[in-house]
Amino acid sequence: MKNLNRRDFFKTTAFGVALATLGAKSAKASDKMLSEDRIGVLVDTAVCVGCRHCEWACKVAHNIPTTDLDTYSDNTVFKEYRRPEQTALTVVNEFENEKNSLLPIQVKTQCMHCERPACVSACIVGALTKEEDGSIIWNDDKCIGCRYCMVACQFQIPTYDYDRSIDPHIRKCDFCHDRRKEGQLPACVNICPNEALLFGKRSEVLRVAKNRIKRKSDVYVNHIYGEQEVGGTSWIYIASKNFDKLKMPTLVKNPAPGISESIQHGIFAYFIPPVTLYALLRTIMWVSTRHKDKNSENLSDIHKDEKGEES
Amino acid sequence: MKKILYILIPVIIICFLVITVSSSQTQLHKQENKVTVSKNQNSKISDKLTAYDVKGFTCKSCHVNEYPTKNDPGLSDCPREYMVSEYRSPKEGPDVVVINDMSDNYSGVVFSHKLHSQMSEMSGGCTGCHHYNTTGPVLNCRNCHDKNRSREDITVPDLKAAYHRQCMTCHKQWTLENGCNTQCHLQKGTNIEQVLESYKGKEHPKVNSPEKMLWETNSDKGKMVTFFHDEHNKLFRISCNTCHNQENCIKCHEKKPREDYSKPVKIQKSLEEHHSRCNNCHSGNSCTKCHSGQELSPFNHGKSTGWTLNSYHNKLECSKCHGNSVPIKKLDRNCNSCHKNFTKGKFDHKVTGIYLSEVHMELECKDCHTNGDFSKAPNCKSCHDDKSYPAQLPGTRGKK
Ligand code: SF4
Numbered sequence: 001m002k003n004l005n006r007r008d009f010f011k012t013t014a015f016g017v018a019l020a021t022l023g024a025k026s027a028k029a030s031d032k033m034l035s036e037d038r039i040g041v042l043v044d045t046a047v048c049v050g051c052r053h054c055e056w057a058c059k060v061a062h063n064i065p066t067t068d069l070d071t072y073s074d075n076t077v078f079k080e081y082r083r084p085e086q087t088a089l090t091v092v093n094e095f096e097n098e099k100n101s102l103l104p105i106q107v108k109t110q111c112m113h114c115e116r117p118a119c120v121s122a123c124i125v126g127a128l129t130k131e132e133d134g135s136i137i138w139n140d141d142k143c144i145g146c147r148y149c150m151v152a153c154q155f156q157i158p159t160y161d162y163d164r165s166i167d168p169h170i171r172k173c174d175f176c177h178d179r180r181k182e183g184q185l186p187a188c189v190n191i192c193p194n195e196a197l198l199f200g201k202r203s204e205v206l207r208v209a210k211n212r213i214k215r216k217s218d219v220y221v222n223h224i225y226g227e228q229e230v231g232g233t234s235w236i237y238i239a240s241k242n243f244d245k246l247k248m249p250t251l252v253k254n255p256a257p258g259i260s261e262s263i264q265h266g267i268f269a270y271f272i273p274p275v276t277l278y279a280l281l282r283t284i285m286w287v288s289t290r291h292k293d294k295n296s297e298n299l300s301d302i303h304k305d306e307k308g309e310e311s
Numbered sequence: 312m313k314k315i316l317y318i319l320i321p322v323i324i325i326c327f328l329v330i331t332v333s334s335s336q337t338q339l340h341k342q343e344n345k346v347t348v349s350k351n352q353n354s355k356i357s358d359k360l361t362a363y364d365v366k367g368f369t370c371k372s373c374h375v376n377e378y379p380t381k382n383d384p385g386l387s388d389c390p391r392e393y394m395v396s397e398y399r400s401p402k403e404g405p406d407v408v409v410i411n412d413m414s415d416n417y418s419g420v421v422f423s424h425k426l427h428s429q430m431s432e433m434s435g436g437c438t439g440c441h442h443y444n445t446t447g448p449v450l451n452c453r454n455c456h457d458k459n460r461s462r463e464d465i466t467v468p469d470l471k472a473a474y475h476r477q478c479m480t481c482h483k484q485w486t487l488e489n490g491c492n493t494q495c496h497l498q499k500g501t502n503i504e505q506v507l508e509s510y511k512g513k514e515h516p517k518v519n520s521p522e523k524m525l526w527e528t529n530s531d532k533g534k535m536v537t538f539f540h541d542e543h544n545k546l547f548r549i550s551c552n553t554c555h556n557q558e559n560c561i562k563c564h565e566k567k568p569r570e571d572y573s574k575p576v577k578i579q580k581s582l583e584e585h586h587s588r589c590n591n592c593h594s595g596n597s598c599t600k601c602h603s604g605q606e607l608s609p610f611n612h613g614k615s616t617g618w619t620l621n622s623y624h625n626k627l628e629c630s631k632c633h634g635n636s637v638p639i640k641k642l643d644r645n646c647n648s649c650h651k652n653f654t655k656g657k658f659d660h661k662v663t664g665i666y667l668s669e670v671h672m673e674l675e676c677k678d679c680h681t682n683g684d685f686s687k688a689p690n691c692k693s694c695h696d697d698k699s700y701p702a703q704l705p706g707t708r709g710k711k
């Protein structure tokens with residue numbers, strides 16, 4: 001925390017203005033904790049066959065109720081574009097393949113486990129943390145349900161259990177934290193028949209990705225999604241089609257935490273008593289839960305706003 | 312008292328926050344990452360390996376660089392004692408292959424190798440599946456692909472993925488209960504002998520090829536394009552895989568119901584793809600070779616080459632004159648190029664319809680047919696200043 005002097009203390013009235021200027025100071029703290037050997041997954045969408053076994057395995061590993069694996073063969077779900085939610089931490093979507101209409105492209109979506117996670121910076125109570133291995137996990141006991149992380153995440157990943165707004169749950173892919181503690185691979189990686197999900201050190205999977213593009217330059221577009229987006233992500237993607245056509249947001253190199261962190265740091269830097277903050281946030285929560293039906297629309301609006309601010 | 316409370320409450324809350332934040336940070340340092348991933352190590356090359364001693368081979372026995380490419384194979388000194396230069400053909404392959412390398416986890420698979428390999432020549436040959444297999448023995452997938460998904464060297468896919476990628480590229484539409492478990496993986500209690508028996512003698516049905524294809528284009532060089540498929544294939548002996556070498560099985564198998572398989576498939580291609588196939592051979596031809604205002608007529612030896620085939624020649628197989636080489640060899644018009652025995656006295660000139668007089672019979676062929684060009688009128692001038700063919704004849708006309 002910064003050194004405070006009396007003048008700073010009285011500046012609280014200028015809080016709003018100051019927020020903007022603080023934007024540039026981003027999450028350097030998480031940098032030094034990251035291990036050289038931090039993990040990553042390469043999602044090779046040219047190899048994925050869209051079997052959705054990963055969706056099933058993820059649910060089983062997280063005790064989310066699910067039907068039999070057989071039922072996941074039903075590919076009518078691809079008719080609608082889906083996003084991860086609290087009952088499905090990862091989902092697979094299908095996109096047209098212009099090169100061969102008989103072989104559509106499938107893309108698995110889950111938390112990207114950003115190198116500079118906006119969600120972690122946005123969380124005012126430290127419920128979300130970035131582990132040394134690069135994964136982002138959260139702590140239900142700490143979460144106060146403010147949903148700052150949902151707003152901050154550029155990939156619209158964290159989802160919120162609206163049925164439990166008193167005892168809130170944020171849900172997202174946790175990189176199979178528990179399984180990995182026992183020396184197992186993430187459930188989705190383990191089940192994938194084609195190893196479309198390649199697990200390893202981030203530096204290694206990045207190297208494999210580069211070489212796959214180099215060797216099959218006729219198949220892949222020359223872009224590793226997540227190598228640089230928002231400062232890099234642990235889950236990286238390669239594809240035979242431009243990523244904006246696969247509904248992957250076009251993002252800048254710079255990490256997103258700038259904005260969200262400035263809110264959080266601003267608050268502490270200018271000494272607003274946290275009680276006021278809690279009260280404010282509870283009011284926001286109360287207001288927004290009243291509008292929960294409309295929430296998905298609201299959310300995307302907020303996203304637009306935020307992107308606008310960023311650029 | 313009230314004032315103390317005002318100061319105390321925020322202080323307590325801040326303390327609480329500082330403690331929670333710092334405890335979550337110490338957690339970070341304690342975290343252990345149990346799935347260990349470390350660098351690959353090049354395996355050592357043994358000096359005594361022979362071509363057939365494949366067990367000790369890895370990719371890295373021969374390639375020192377990690378990602379060998381055609382242009383940069385990164386070859387080390389060859390560890391083999393002698394060179395093997397035999398290439399495999401699909402015909403040599405087994406009828407069925409039983410794959411049960413991972414049967415402790417998954418039920419085995421009976422793979423109808425012959426049915427698949429018969430068509431492989433249309434999609435890259437054996438190497439379409441047996442990639443990176445050099446000359447000599449065909450390697451098993453497990454020679455290069457590790458059984459463990461959690462492994463040190465992640466540069467090549469694991470064995471489960473290696474198998475699945477081979478199948479699923481085409482069989483992408485399979486579902487567990489309609490494909491994977493019914494056509495591929497043997498289910499509990501399956502009599503494997505019976506399955507093997509069922510594949511005995513099974514062959515891929517002969518592929519029906521179209522006689523000719525007609526396209527209507529919007530080219531200003533001529534709207535109609537006629538392509539004589541049979542001619543190229545049968546007459547000019549251009550093998551299927553000269554053009555069809557990157558086909559995908561599903562082009563035939565998913566487009567139409569099974570009962571329609573006997574009909575030729577129309578394959579969708581881009582303009583460039585269409586042209587590139589023709590241009591392999593016809594790059595020197597003008598557009599109008601194919602593009603025309605109307606449908607073209609089939610190949611005619613006289614029209615296309617200027618050499619009309621008459622009673623003798625038109626009974627012959629093309630290869631009799633043109634040999635077996637592909638593309639077909641162009642011949643000159645010198646009869647002696649083929650008819651080496653056409654010399655003075657040995658050639659019965661009557662077959663040409665001109666019965667030579669006794670004097671003319673004594674001459675060498677080239678005395679009249681200068682430069683050995685028999686398509687041109689014979690030259691009388693070297694002996695007779697005042698005579699010329701066909702006003703005067705070196706004999707009489709008669710029946711051919
Ligand atoms: S399990 Fe693998 S192949 Fe199947 S949908 Fe998921 S990523 Fe794709």
Ligand code: SF4
Pocket residue numbers: 110111112113114117118119120136152153154155156157158172
């Ligand atoms: S993708 Fe979203 S939720 Fe996941 S780490 Fe990045 S910012 Fe956080």
Ligand code: SF4
Pocket residue numbers: 057058059061089090110172173174175176186187188189
């Ligand atoms: S890593 Fe684990 S939590 Fe994340 S998508 Fe895969 S199975 Fe689900």
